[in-house]
Amino acid sequence: MLDYDEFKKEVIRSFMGFMGKSYDDYELTTMPVTKRGRKLDAFSLKRKDGGTDEHGNSIMPTLYFNDMYRSYLESDDISYEIEKCADAMKRGLRQGKRILSGFDLKKSKKNIVFQLVNKEEYSQVLEDIPYREFLDMCVVYRWAIHVDDTGLSSALIDNDLAERLGYDEEDLFTLAYENTRKLFPPEVIHIDEIIDSIMRDDGAQEEDI
Structure with a gap:
C-alpha cells in the first residue's frame, strides 16, 4: 500500500490517462485549499492553451487528494x-457546461x-484576478456553480469575468461576504474528530487511530 505522498504522485502521473483522449487539451493542476481550518491538497483541470470552454468560462470541478487517499486506504485499489474520480x-465538467449554456x-x-x-502560491495569477490582501494571505473570488459531497464546481473569477x-x-467582496456564510456555513467539530481525520489523511491504519 502506498503512503500519501506516493499516492499523490501516482495520481498526478496517471490521472489524465483515465480521462481519455477527448481531454487531451487539458492538464491536471494542483493547489492548496484551506477547509475547516486545515490545509488540503486539491486538484482540478485546466486547458493547456490557457483558454476557456466554449461558453467563455473556465468551470472546473475541484477534487481532493485527501478524500481519494482515505477511500484508497479502504479499497487498496x-x-x-x-477511475472513480476521473x-x-x-x-x-458536463454539468458545468449544461448549467452555463443557459x-x-x-x-x-x-x-x-x-x-x-x-x-506566494497564487503569485503567478494575482495580476489577472481581483483580490485583496489579508495579512500574508489573499482573498480571491470564485463563482460556485455546483456544490455537493463529491466536490465543488467553480470558476476562479478573473478580471475579464468580473468585467462581464x-x-x-469591492462589489465582489460585499457579495462574497454574505454568500460564503450561506453556502459554506461554519461548523463546530470536536478536536478528536479533527485529529482522527488528520491521522487518516496521513495514512494511519484503523488500529492505530
Missing part, C-alpha cells in the same frame, strides 16, 4: 480510486464566494 471530474451571468450574484489563499459580470473588487 489505486486504479479504482483514480468519472466524477467528467460529470462535473445561465444568465447576472444570476451569479448569489453564488459568488471568497477563498483565502496563500499569496459588472462587478469591481
